[in-house]
Amino acid sequence: MSATNIYASTEIKAVAFDLGGVVFSAGKEVAKQSWERRGYDSTLIRQLLISAESMQLRTGKMDDDTFWNVFFKKNVPDTYDVDLIKKLWYDGYVADLDIQMVIQSLRANGIKVVAFSGNISSRIDYLENKYNIRRFFDEEVYSFDYGYTKPDDRFVEALIQKVFPKAPKDKLADYGKHIFYIDDNPKDAEPALKYNIPTFIYQRGNIEPLRKKFDELGINVRASFMSLPIK
Structure with missing residues (x-):
């Protein structure tokens, strides 16, 4: 199916992917066991990683060094290896x-693929160094570049304007319907609905409902492609 036919049947011109919990596993959930094996309080660590200060880090209002070496170290026992906690x-x-x-299927069909993530600059650098992730995305929208994170309406507006740079500010909802957005968190996805963006809540390891949703949209992601593993 050509890209032209896809657009005519679905109006979807871009698919936005959350990173943690969608493109990748949810980092905190995987790291929890590793922290606990070392005798660290995973509940305390998680609280710090979703704190107001962590939101400042995600929105670029606090730098990496201040968050980890000042705020984080001040709030965990002296015996905790903060660098190891971060690495895990x-x-x-x-x-x-x-x-x-x-x-891969979307890009082969001419659909634009967008990374849309409330994230940390140093973690994106880490993922790029480890997996070369940027080769998979046509556009990237990260909270630290915009000063907003999920579930802020303004972050959704940044997504629409990234995909459609000429979209008038008062017409963003008219353009939002051309973006399909996949997240693992209903709360984070909810603001997108205000802009007519169709959303899907993904459960890792359960790909078939997502494939069926693409079928409903008239987009074929079932074709057999040779995998290009992220290395």
Whole structure:
């Protein structure tokens, strides 16, 4: 099916993917066991990683060094190896090969693929060094570049304007319907609905409902492609 036919039947011109929990496993959930094996309080660590200060880090309002070496160290026992905690968290991002195949199929069909993530600059650098992830995306929208993160409406507006740079500010919802957005968190996905963006809540390891959703949209992601593993 040509890209022209796809657009005519679905109006979807771009698919936006969350990273943690979709393109990759949810890092905190994977790292939890590694932290606990070392005797660290995973509940405390998680609280710090979703704190107001962590939101400042994600939105580029606090730098990496201040977050880890000042804020984080001040709030954990002296015996905790903060560098190791950070590394185990970043290592918890494991590529989802089912989603990787979907991304390849979309790009082969001429659909733009967008990374849309409330994330940390140093973690994106880590993922790029480890997996070369940027080769999979046509566009990238990260919270630290915009000063907003999920579930802020303004972050959704940044996504629409990244995909459609000429979209008028008062017409963003007219353009939003051309983007399909996949996340693992209903709360984070909810603001997109205000802009007519169709959303899908993905459960890692359960790819078939997502494939069926693409079938409904008239987009074929079932074709057999030779996998290009993220290495």
